[in-house]
Amino acid sequence: MLLSSKWSIIYRFIIGNKWRMLTTLLLSILSNLVTILIPVSIGKYYDLVFEFNSHRSKVLDILPFDIGSSLQAFLAFFFFLVLVKSIFLFFEKYNQGIIAEQLAFDLRNELFNAQLNLPLPIYEEKGTGKYLLRFSGDMKSIQNYLKNGVIIFISDIILFVFTICVLVYFNLVLGLIVGAVVFVVSIIVFLLNGKLSLITEKRRNSKSHLLSFVNTRLRGIGSIRQFNKEKPETGKFLKISNKVLKAGIDYQKITAFIRTFVPASMYLLLAMVLALAYYLKNLNEQIEGSTILVFIMLLITILPIFRRLLKVNIVWELGNISFRKLIKVFNLADESRSKFPNLEVKAGAIEIQDVSFSFPNKSPLLKNVNFSFPANSICLVNGASGTGKGVLIKLLTGIYDLSEGSIEIDGQSINAVSPKSLRKNVAAVSSNIPLLGKTVFEAISYSRKSSKRMAAQKMLDHLQVYVPLKQRLCLDDRIGDLGMNLSLGQQKLLFYARALLTNKKILLIDEPSNDLDEATVLQVFTLLNELKKERTILLFSRKIDLMFINIDHYFQITDSSQFYSI
Secondary structure (H helix, E strand, O other), rough: OOOOHHHHHHHHHHHHHHHHHHHHHHHHHHHHHHHHHHHHOOOOOOHHHOOOOOOOHHHHHOOOOOOOOOHHHHHHHHHHHHHHHHHHHHHHHHHHHHHHHHHHHHHHHHHHHHHHOOOOHHHHOOOOHHHHOOHHHHHHHHHHHHHHHHHHHHHHHHHHHHHHHHHHHHHHHHHHHHHHHHHHHHHHHHHHHHHHHHHHHHHHHHHHHHHHHHHHHHHHHHHHHHHHHHHHHHHHHHHHHHHHHHHHHHHHHHHHHHHHHHHHHHHHHHHHHHHHHHHHHHHOOOOHHHHHHHHHHHHHHHHHHHHHHHHHHHHHHHHHHHHHHHHHHHHHOOOOOOOOOOOOOOOOOOOEEEEEEOOOOOOEEEEEEEEEEEEOOOEEEEEOOOOOOOHHHHHHHHOOOOOEEEEEHHHHEEEHHHHHHHHHEEEOOOOOOOOOOOHHHHHOOOOOOOOHHHHHHHHHHOOOOOOOOOHOOOOOEEHHHHHOHHHOHHHHHHHHHHHHHHHOEEEEEEOOOOOOHHHHHHHHHHHHHHHHOOEEEEEEOOOOOOOOOOOOEEEEEEEOOEEEOE
């Protein structure tokens, strides 16, 4: 399901977890009330110790018991408040953490599924690294957005407003001054955060660029070593890394200023409160000691809350950057044909009519291609590199969508059927489809079920008849990342085994004899000659003189614009 906006994601999550969200908000409000009661109760303590009777401290008289009757009663009440605050705080933080983890869990699952459904041309045109979201970094930003930018923000606003109201209740002038100073400081910091957001996005983009660079270079480490390119590649890395460093320095400069400015403003505000209290005393407008003490304690109490409120814009901006990246992937996911009818293949005849293909704003890779591949035959599509053989394989497997024309299998247009059902009927042997799994068995069967092992072993043995015993692959052999532990010939054998085990009606084979010795080619082609009785087999090769195989029809692509029979 496409998620077109940040708020649709958040709304759907909140509705799905409404009871935990309500519980967390309630716990936050109760915890905040206790937070206010603690410094207010200290004013009562001041009255008890110095035997005053401040009328402001009478706000606690609404309690069902008298905490001002003795110091022992007050201390018992105070320790009770601390215990209650600790309990509320624990469950509040616990629920906030659970909500954040659940959000990340849900989005990770949806993101992975969306990435699996991205049209392959997107990856090929822009690179996999472009959509290699950092599950730890981006998910953390989104977690913080919901937890700190929504839940805690609402809680802090409630606490902050309530605190200002309490300050105004204790002393109107001092309360209004505190409110005014807080308002001015907030405006300044929010303006600074606007500049910080630009730096933050630049920093995140430079980090993503660096991540993509490292990903491609490490995957191509063999080429770097082979051509001794460590030095130039290190130079490129340092150039990008320096951009990350510069953006990081700019980010740290402004965040350090904000982190210094906020507490400095609060301490300045505290100094103003003390100075104003002294000034009012000289004007014979005595301020009760308990009131001053409550003001100081409340200011100290709300200092971390004030910091969070002023830094929440950073949380929002980081979250917005990650949300934009996430939503872009969600909205690019190709699900438009997921509900199309399934392809039903009985014979396996293929009709290609006026087929063209090109990437946006690029020259055509195929143009006006027309041909018919008869069922139960072996056909060879011959052409030099770059003439579009690989593109034709991807069109026939539904990896690419047609730009123009139509392809029909048994009279059914592949554009009008579910892509997954198309691929359930078409298998491909190609180095462009890497091996997945830890072992040979997993790579050729996509399964760990013991019931599949016998068929996999039989196919492997059949393909390795002419392979020396010591060089034969076993089902439990480790293949490395995408088969990197294997030779090209071993990989080719597993490509064949994987495709043939599927028993699909249509078999596409890219460069069928490449990387295999002559004896193994004979074994493989003998098997293909037998299979054509029940399958349609298309061979795509730069060679035209393939030995050991009975080719029924030859076709040639000359310049990506002509496709004709020889």
